[in-house]
Amino acid sequence: MESISDLELSDTGEYLAFEELVARFFEVEPRTAVHVEFGALSHPGLVRENNEDHYLVVHRRRVRDVLLSNLPVERLNQAEQEAYSLLVADGIGGHAFGELASFLALWTAWDLGGEEIKWAVKMNPREADELKQKAAVLFRLLDRALQAAAQAQPQLSGMGTTVTVCYTTGPELFVLHAGDSRAYLFRGGALRRLTRDHTHAQAMIDAGLAEPESGAAMSRRHVLTNYVGGGSVKVDVEHHRLADGDRLLLCTDGLTDLVSEVEIAALLDAHPRPDEACRALVDRALAGGGRDNITVVLACYTIPEVVDTADRPARPG
Numbered sequence: 001m002e003s004i005s006d007l008e009l010s011d012t013g014e015y016l017a018f019e020e021l022v023a024r025f026f027e028v029e030p031r032t033a034v035h036v037e038f039g040a041l042s043h044p045g046l047v048r049e050n051n052e053d054h055y056l057v058v059h060r061r062r063v064r065d066v067l068l069s070n071l072p073v074e075r076l077n078q079a080e081q082e083a084y085s086l087l088v089a090d091g092i093g094g095h096a097f098g099e100l101a102s103f104l105a106l107w108t109a110w111d112l113g114g115e116e117i118k119w120a121v122k123m124n125p126r127e128a129d130e131l132k133q134k135a136a137v138l139f140r141l142l143d144r145a146l147q148a149a150a151q152a153q154p155q156l157s158g159m160g161t162t163v164t165v166c167y168t169t170g171p172e173l174f175v176l177h178a179g180d181s182r183a184y185l186f187r188g189g190a191l192r193r194l195t196r197d198h199t200h201a202q203a204m205i206d207a208g209l210a211e212p213e214s215g216a217a218m219s220r221r222h223v224l225t226n227y228v229g230g231g232s233v234k235v236d237v238e239h240h241r242l243a244d245g246d247r248l249l250l251c252t253d254g255l256t257d258l259v260s261e262v263e264i265a266a267l268l269d270a271h272p273r274p275d276e277a278c279r280a281l282v283d284r285a286l287a288g289g290g291r292d293n294i295t296v297v298l299a300c301y302t303i304p305e306v307v308d309t310a311d312r313p314a315r316p317g
Helices: 020-027 095-113 123-151 200-206 213-220 261-270 274-287
Strands: 037-042 053-062 081-092 160-169 172-178 184-185 190-193 236-241 247-251 294-302
Touching: 037 053, 037 274, 081 095, 081 247, 081 294, 095 123, 095 160, 123 160, 123 172, 123 236, 160 184, 160 247, 160 294, 172 294, 184 261, 190 261, 200 213, 213 247, 247 261, 247 274, 261 274, 274 294
Parallel strands: none
Antiparallel strands: 037 294, 053 081, 081 160, 160 172, 172 236, 184 190, 184 247, 247 294
């Protein structure tokens, strides 16, 4: 049986401090209790017959139950550790093919979630780096799934989808993104965009070749430069920390093409409940013409003070 001193030597023979080993395998920061309320709504709009948008909100939990023990069980913390995934996909490819693309991407993501060897409900720098690597693998696998479907049925050639994901565990937020569906953070009455559109228009704006509201940019705002299904997807990954009262909004361009960010912020401010806010956002896009499918997903976070862990037994050392 290996001892701790044996484990302190890596495969390359370099010494690893015991504290680094502890940080790798155990949480060192106090627990943070998080409560989340969700709302979501998808509408085909007033022009298109089919809805090429799909969304998914997933609650993941890890829990320990004491079955037998002569320890004082009432003193053993058996609280659940939780994580949440919010996903929005807007299909491209025309008619039912776009609908199939977004459906297949989220279906594949769900299936892959059940095959994960590990998933994080606690976070440290090592876990954060690993999650970023996992995001790149995930989006490549989604891309392959759509490519394989198109190869099996050539009539599906050209289909693809945007995919935007928010993964939260405790107060930690990771945003994974390809395409032009967006994620926003609403904090203290201010709306902040967390994603960058992968479009020709955004590339022109970034290069200083066009102004955001210019005709050149507007004519290219729906031409994607990066998406799932194109065969060379790249995923943007951002890491943020949530605060009490924060709200996360994921949405497709059926909302953002017709409702300005100023209007979105005002509607979120006027409707604190997530289901009511989602309805108000969709109604506003419909009132503006509803030219595209409209999908919104909203998460409202309550993050109280860090849970006091003073009664937990100290680690030996």
